[in-house]
Amino acid sequence: MPETLITILKIIIPFAIIFTFVPLLVWLERKGSAYIQDRPGPNRAAVLGIRLGGLIHPIADVVKLIFKEDICPSQANKAYYIAAPFIALSVACVTFMVIPFAAPYTRDGHIFTFQAAQLNVGVLYILAMTSLSVYGIMLAGWSSNNKYALLGGLRSSAQMVSYELAMGLALIPLIMWSGSLRLNDIVTLQTAQVWRWNFIYEPLACIIFIIAAFAETNRTPFDLPEGESELVAGYHVEYSSLKFAMFFMAEYVNMVIASALIVTLFFGGWQIPFLPTEVLRENAQMILNIVLTVSALLAIIIGFFLILKFKKRTYGDKRDYEVIVLGIPAVLAGFTLILFLLFFGKIPLSTTAELWITAILQIGTFLFKTLFMCWVFIWVRWTVPRTRYDQLMNLGWKILLPLAMVNIVITAVRMLLK
Amino acid sequence: MLFNYSNVLIFSLVGVGFILVTLLVGSLMRPKNPTPEKLSTYECGEEPIGSAWMNFNIRFYVIALVFVIFDVEVVFMFPVVRVFKEWVANGTGVVVLVEMFIFLLILIMGFIYVWAKGDLNWFKKIMK
Numbered sequence: 001m002p003e004t005l006i007t008i009l010k011i012i013i014p015f016a017i018i019f020t021f022v023p024l025l026v027w028l029e030r031k032g033s034a035y036i037q038d039r040p041g042p043n044r045a046a047v048l049g050i051r052l053g054g055l056i057h058p059i060a061d062v063v064k065l066i067f068k069e070d071i072c073p074s075q076a077n078k079a080y081y082i083a084a085p086f087i088a089l090s091v092a093c094v095t096f097m098v099i100p101f102a103a104p105y106t107r108d109g110h111i112f113t114f115q116a117a118q119l120n121v122g123v124l125y126i127l128a129m130t131s132l133s134v135y136g137i138m139l140a141g142w143s144s145n146n147k148y149a150l151l152g153g154l155r156s157s158a159q160m161v162s163y164e165l166a167m168g169l170a171l172i173p174l175i176m177w178s179g180s181l182r183l184n185d186i187v188t189l190q191t192a193q194v195w196r197w198n199f200i201y202e203p204l205a206c207i208i209f210i211i212a213a214f215a216e217t218n219r220t221p222f223d224l225p226e227g228e229s230e231l232v233a234g235y236h237v238e239y240s241s242l243k244f245a246m247f248f249m250a251e252y253v254n255m256v257i258a259s260a261l262i263v264t265l266f267f268g269g270w271q272i273p274f275l276p277t278e279v280l281r282e283n284a285q286m287i288l289n290i291v292l293t294v295s296a297l298l299a300i301i302i303g304f305f306l307i308l309k310f311k312k313r314t315y316g317d318k319r320d321y322e323v324i325v326l327g328i329p330a331v332l333a334g335f336t337l338i339l340f341l342l343f344f345g346k347i348p349l350s351t352t353a354e355l356w357i358t359a360i361l362q363i364g365t366f367l368f369k370t371l372f373m374c375w376v377f378i379w380v381r382w383t384v385p386r387t388r389y390d391q392l393m394n395l396g397w398k399i400l401l402p403l404a405m406v407n408i409v410i411t412a413v414r415m416l417l418k
Numbered sequence: 419m420l421f422n423y424s425n426v427l428i429f430s431l432v433g434v435g436f437i438l439v440t441l442l443v444g445s446l447m448r449p450k451n452p453t454p455e456k457l458s459t460y461e462c463g464e465e466p467i468g469s470a471w472m473n474f475n476i477r478f479y480v481i482a483l484v485f486v487i488f489d490v491e492v493v494f495m496f497p498v499v500r501v502f503k504e505w506v507a508n509g510t511g512v513v514v515l516v517e518m519f520i521f522l523l524i525l526i527m528g529f530i531y532v533w534a535k536g537d538l539n540w541f542k543k544i545m546k
Contacts (some may be wrong), residue, residue, distance in 0.1 A: 011429050017438070064445050074457040075469065090433035097429045117425040124496060125426075131489075146459050147470045158478050160484040166494035172499050179503035181496070238460060242444040247439065390540035393481075397538045401488075401529075405522065408495075412518065415502070416511050 010116045012098050017367070021374075022252045023058035030054065036382045049318025050325060062245070066153050070241035073144060080143035085246035087237070088136030093251040095129040096247030098122045099260050100184040102270050103277040105355050113184065114270075114359060122183040123175065125166055126261065130216060132253065134160050135217075137235050140247070141358035144238035152234025157388065162396035163215035163222075163254040169210040169404035173411035174198055174265055187269030192276040199266040204407045206266045208400050213258040215396065218251065221379040224389050260366075266370060277358060284354035287361065289345050296337035303330030339350050480537050491525050 027042070031054055034041025036408040049058070072081055095114035104113040119125050134157045137155040141153015177198070178186045190197045215222040226234030258418035263269060272280065281288060306327030314320055349357070387395070459466040498518055505514045532538060 007425065008429070009540070011425065011432055015432065054466075065447075066447050069449050069451070071456055072445070073458050073459050074454070086434060088436055090430060091439055093433040094426065094430045116429055117422040119422055119426075124493075127492075142471075144459075145470045147461065148465075150474070151469045154474055154478050158481050161475065161482060165485060165488045165492065168489070169419075169461065169495075172495055176499045176502050179500065181500060181516060220420075232462070242441055253537065283464070305424070393538070393540045405526065406523070408499075409519070412515050415506055416515060 007364075008109065011097075014099075018093060018096055018253055019203075019258060021256045021371075022249050023062075024266050025252045025263075025370075025374055026058045026061070028375065029381075030057070032378045032383045036379075039350070046319060049320075050322050051319065052326075065072065065242055065245045068241040071238075073146070073238050075079060075145040076238065077143040077145065080139045081238075082243075084140035084143060085243045085250070086136075087139065088133060089246045089253065091129060091132045091251045093138060093258065095126055095257045096253075098183055098262070099123055099257075099264055100187055100269060101276065101360040101366055103188070104184060106176065107355075115184065118182070118184065120376050121181050123171055123181045123186075123243050126183075127164070127171075130257075131160075131164055131168075133250075136247075136250065137300065139241070142396060143234035144235075146238050148231045148233070148237045148289065150234050152226060152231045152237070155259060156235055157196060159218070159222060159224065160398070162218055162393060163212040163400070165211035166208055166404050167399035168403065169408065170205040171265070172214065172408050173202050173205045173402075174407075176411050176415060177201060183264055183269070187264055187271065190268045190271060192268070192271045192274055194268070194273050195313050197266065197268045199316075202411070204265070204410075206262075208404050208407070209264070210262060211400060212372065212394075213262060215392070216381065217254040217258050217377070219255065219377055221384040221387050222392055223381075223386060224392060234400075247405040253322070255374055256370065257378050259370045259377065261370040262364065262373050267306065267373075268368040269369075272362060272365045277362075280358045281354050285349050285356045288349075291361070292337055292341055296334040299330045299334035300338070303327045303332075303334060306330065368385060419504065450525065484532055487528065488525065491521075492519070 042057040046055040100115040102114040137156045141149045163417045178189045306323040309323045370402040505511045
């Protein structure tokens, strides 16, 4: 492939991943909170009777937000008011580009990496970019000329600034172990053995980093900047229409990035447990066949389950037939896949195909781990109550920061004695 | 290497462009009929009294100052810990460790000073 095409793909694919994750997470948040609170959750929006368990709702939300009137308060500082959502969202997206999605491979002397930019200073870049997101929130809070927004912005910036220290210090032991600031090297050194992942080596750093990530993304239990009961909505109280959507998206993009970082740094990144890259490449065909067979069987089982749920006159309209419309194609697709495997499953694969299958499996694993980590974020949000602001600052400055420093000393001594 | 940074630039430009296009599409689609009441500052239905651009608590400023000092510390730590593994392999790890501890110690003393002075407390007793 020509070099420019690769560059374009490398830039488009991370964006595509981010912007498919955001509606998915909005859905997961609403549905997950609903199940945690023992209620059905979103299930009304439908396209031709197809609801997909509420997955249509994010689309309906976007359509609604596009058609809403955009209000800019007359008292506000117009330039900063408009600049703030830009900064918030674009900074959130840019962090994503140093995260590796799969093992790099060498071909004809070229190293092909599955990350948009292979920077020598990956970890520093991430710290720099995450700290830039303070500007978006700060400007939004200040420029709206609203007391709630100002308080939210101030709280948020103080909180993010405090936890950034703990976050940076928690990363230092990892760099000591790996001797590299490249995220790809950090993942490669963790290997496919689960007991060599960093959360086993550095449990304290892992816990500090996860807590700091919750605070950095302004998620519950640290969502004081937008505590509804005190500040209505915090720094984005004056924003409406698409500008509000930008902040809303930025929050979820930040969550995706925090999860991706936690996975990359502590939970083995793209490493598939107990299946190293070389083993994957050698047995690509067998593994592909197994994966396809399992997914075909799953499709058939889910399809049958859906078809069995068909009952006439539950709603008395098109929605009755949703299970049929989804179930029959699933069963058919499953059987087609199995037939395909029976006929073509034995054809040997080319080397390129093996490399790509490995890469796709690793990307899938990485995205699955990230999604699970995002679910942990949502899970915590609907389980743990909000902290008080002085407790938050105490935790950041008086507990996490000294602990992180002690952890550095412990790691250094451990490395010397080893 | 520079090629990679150009990727960063392109990526951020694409990000900004995406947001611009979205806002442009939105501005073509949405209605626009502002009234003075609609454009007034939101304060739960009350008439806002005064501007929000007023003096705010000094604690935020102190926290930001302390942050700058310790953030610089973190940045200075990164190059040292990057080579630490190689130095341990060379057998000169102890020297680096001692140097790093001296550096950390100076900052920890500053941290203790800030803590003892009560600048890390969110609630302060002004009268003693």
